[in-house]
Amino acid sequence: MSGGATRRDALRVMGASIALSALAGCDQPDEFGHPLHGRGRGVASEDAVFPTTLELDGLGRGVLVRTRGGHPIKVEGNPGHPGSLGASDVFLESAPLSLHAPERSRHALQRGRPAAPGAVRDAFAGLRGEGLRIVTGPLSSPTLRRLVAEALEASPGSVWHVHDPMADPASQAAALAAFGEAMEVLPDLRAARTVLCLGADPLGHGPAQLALARAWREGRPRLLVAEASPSLTGARADRRLALHPAEFEPLARAIAGELGVGGLVAGATHLAAASLATALREAGPGALVLAGRGQPAAVHAIAHAINAHLESSALRLISPPSGGGEAMAPLEEAMRAGEVSRLLLLDVNPAHDRAGFAAAMGRVAHSAHLGERVDETGRAAAWHLPLAHPLESWGDSRSFDGTPGIRQPVAPHPGGEVRGTVETLLALLDREGTGRDAVRDTWRTVWGEVDFEARWEEALEAGVAGEPAPAASLALRPDWDFPGSPFPPGLAAHFAPDPHLRAGAFAHEAWLQELPRPLTRLSWGNAALVAPETAARLGLAAGDEVELTLGGETLRAPVLPLAGQAVDCVTLPLGFGRRAGGPVGEGRGFHAAALRPADGAWVVPGLALRATGERIALIARESQPGLEPDTAKVVAPGERLPPFAYGSSLHQPWPYPGAAWAMAIDLDACIGCNACAIACQAENNVPVVGPADMARGRGLHWLRVERHDRPEDRSLFQPVPCMHCEKAPCEPVCPVNATVHDHEGLNAMVYPRCIGTRTCSNNCPYKVRRFNFEDHRRRVDTPARNPDVALRPRGVMEKCTYCTHRIQAARAEGRLDTVETACARACPTRAILFGDLNDPQSAVARARHDPRSYLMLEELGTRPRTSYLARVEEGGA
Amino acid sequence: MAPIFTPRADARLRLVLVVAALLAVLALALGYAWARSGSTWAVGKPAEQPIPFSHAIHAGQLGLDCGFCHSDAARGAGAGMPAGELCLGCHQRVWNVTAQFAPIQAAVDAGLATQWASVHRLPDHVRFHHAAHLAAGVTCATCHGAVETMPRTVRAETLSMGWCLDCHRDPQTRGLTPVGLGAQPYVHAGIEVPPLTRCTVCHK
Secondary structure, three states: OHHHHHHHHHHHHHHHHHHHHOOOOOOOOOOOOOEEEOOOOOOOOOEEEEEEEEEEOOEEEEEEEEEEOOEEEEEEEOOOOOOOOOOOOHHHHOHHHHHOOOOOOOOOEEOOEEOOOOOHHHHHHHHOOOOEEEEEOOOOOHHHHHHHHHHHHHOOOOEEEEOOOOOOHHHHHHHHHHHOOOOEEEEOOOOOOEEEEEEOOOOOOOOOHHHHHHHHHHHOOEEEEEEOOOOHHHHOOOEEEEOOHHHHHHHHHHHHHHHOOOOOOOOOOOOOHHHHHHHHHHHHHHEEEEEOOOOOHHHHHHHHHHHHHOOOOOEEEEOOOOOOOEOOHHHHHHHHOOOOOEEEEEOOOHHHHOOOHHHHHOOOOEEEEEEOOOOHHHHHOOEEEEEOOOOOOOEEEEOOOOOEEEEOOOOOOOOOOOEOHHHHHHHHOOOOOOHHHHHHHHHHHHHOOOOHHHHHHHHHHHOOOOOOOOOEOOOOOOOOOOOOOOOOOOOEEEEEOEOOOEOOOOOOOHHHHHOOOOOOOEOOOOOEEEOHHHHHHHOOOOOEEEEEEEOOEEEEEEEEEOOOOOOOEEEEEOOOOEOOOOOOOEOOOOOHHHHOOOOOOOEEEOOEEEEEEEEOOOOEOOOOOOOOHHHOOEEOOOOOOOOOOOOOOOOOOOOOOOOOEEEEEEOOOOOOOOHHHHHHHHHOOOOOOOHHHHHOOOOOOOOEEEEEEEHHHEEEEEEEOOOOOOOOOHHHHOOOOOEEEOOOOOEEEOHHHOOOOOHHHHHOOOOOOEEOOOOOHHHHOOOOOOOOOOOOOOOOEEOOOOOHHHHHHHHHOOOHHHOOOHHHHHOOOOOEEEEEOOOOOOHHHHHHOOOOEEEOOHHHOOOOOEEEEOEEOOOOO | OOOOOOOOHHHHHHHHHHHHHHHHHHHHHHHHHHHHOHHHHOEOOOOOOOOOOOHHHHHHHOOOOHHHHOOOOOOOOOOOOOOHHHHHHHHOOOOOOOOOOHHHHHHHHHOOOOEEEOOOOOOOOEOOOHHHHHHOOOOHHHHHOOHHHOOOOOEOOOOOHHHHHHHHHOHHHHOOOOOHHHHOOEEEOOEEEOHHHOHHHHEO
């Protein structure tokens, strides 16, 4: 190698001039003297993983939080917890981001001004006393329920109200009528053979999504979906019907009539009823009918009756883990009448969700709002008290099936005036002790003194603190049916939670705002969704502004015609139009909740719609232009796709002596939930570019989830990461060799070499390369960033790395057979497989030999390492 | 008509060209020297630490093992900086000059991490795994120099990419036996590629 050394020396001397010219771009020791954190107290090592529980709609999902030097950097599912089963969703993944949000409250505010030191004590003193009203979200937490009960006992005449913008009063009323007590249906999609969803969206975002999606994947029941607006379940349905809200009750009655369900008071007819009833009858005890949010109580009751009639074994009835509490409407009335003098709002935002609530709060003498940020309710309240982040404070919760879990803090408590919910109730009760003590007291009464310490340690270690709620066996009452008044035809308003923001609780999460919604593809805003037929009738196009009038209230909103939307049904996504709560959420989209009636109805008839002639720019990312539609393949059951045929190549062959990393994505399992995309963003420090750059198509998501149209307005979702081609078209065209091939088949990107010609992106047939038009490093460089992934400066390309840092970490730990990318780790249906192609036993190698396996744009001869498994549908493509 | 160029114009042009060439060579030489000089890479420059810690006393005179404070070096990517409690564990008994330990005591009281200033930090896009290097037989002193002689910890080597590659290209010349990844050489396009020089080995 002496010749090589000479050449190298010559290059070194030549390189001096380059060193001169590239001084600015060089990695000078600019990090010299930067802090190197010693370990915090009780932190066993730099890398630590803690099990804890995070809530969605008051129901817990077990997670494992990865921390580095005491800072949480990534949230992953806890495989031992029934609410997550090792997977995660967009809400869990974004938890570390909000921990470091700059707009978070750190100090108590009195009438919007910083409170004097020690004055918070007066706030609590003012709340103690007769007639206290406590408003919480849905509570499953045993400790919070105990403390609320004690607070009610301490103040005579006090009332606990539950504010839940996601609640479905009709389903509660139907359960009462059908079973005589409040009950919740837990579907068992693993045992079901045919599931009829009447507006129900079991695969959609929600506290049970991860468990239901996994069960659906394993059991693969036939899904028959009737819905007013496209949902993730409808996208994956085997048969889908778009129904106007007025049609659901007649359809349900007609099906019940066909099946001969006893106790049906009124019959009806519907064209689709006979075939649906036959499908249910054929499934026998494997049949399951689910009624969803927004259905009238009668439809819920009929669903219970059909399940009882067919003796369905695919469901369990449990007592709701977060039940209890009074409704909000009587509170609002009492407030307006001036009868409420003490009001404590714990981590809820009714001033956003309920139209007249903020005005009514003005009549309450002592009102205090506990929240992470000064939102609409925080502004209207006399006191705003800063709330600790769930990752900073102690608590507990129950999952959708009633399994309890303890929430332990994984980040240092900010201290000062910042309190967790448990600590706030302790302060209200004027009790000594920490949140941890309160949680331990609760579980001490449950478990008893014997072996308490051992059980406590075990519960913290496992992330699960007990068994799921027992299944109730209740017979259907004979008088279950109560026909409502028929829903009038004509334009109906259909309120729906936004897939990423829920009813607004996640509006401050920039990742969730920016990621295109699975079906509408919108980011940084919402739109009134109308059927293409309705839009054509009214002469409306995407982005046209309309004036919506409902119940005397009017609102302006852009429209978006969406295939699969029921005719004459306008879906209004909640969660937008925030007027407070931080710069990320404020002023985005329109405030659909302003039109929602006070009883929290999800579907309301009598909507009037008028075009204003104005236009509002919608930020939507359609599927990548230029990609042919057959990039996502569909096969009939049992159909075989041709095996890969590699032609000859002009490129030098690469040897792959060690591992050969590859990914296989099962399109038949993907439900389009976007968890992989957010997991990738969290893992790889992918910046948020903001609405202006998103509108220019400059989003930086390394993994995009494409949507393809299927018959019956269903959708096929296709996650597209970098293909890591063995004959990568991007590599030979780079003038500075900034994108290079790796010995394990990774297509690596050398950021310091990149000069931003973007030739690689031009030459990439899959369009998976992203360019940094701005320098986002300062905003990404928070303690929540992943220190294992470099930040990218302005003017360089970036793209999926197959989580090369995870591969290296696994190699260092000697567990190369268990490498998982962040997207594969998050996927609730395990649609993404990652592994070593050189190991014939690996799941990804076996997937390559599956008859459904194909390569995207195989004819180009790029030999991608990412392969797909085609979706299976009756009738095939 | 007078000539445009005087007889000496040609000579002057030649002189200017020669001087320009010499200047260019000088600039290259200076640039080369600058880029290769230790001071450019902050070699020998101490950083401001929260307390005047001396490796010469702890590692030199007292003979403490490196792993006593940097306990993750043998098992993790980062070597690990000591928690404040570790310092105070000894210093509550010996040499307990309260004023000197105030920053550490304050961090411990607040439950926060002590902020040491990094002397050997690598750029953001570099992945360095301490345990992997120790397992391959690289000693602490190879990169960190003789810290047991340093009253103020300073950088002993440039830690530039070229400096890393000197070893990664041919570990055997340093008396190290390649293991794991380093023992899997391969040939591409007729050139034998030293396995430890591949980008993804050290870059994230």
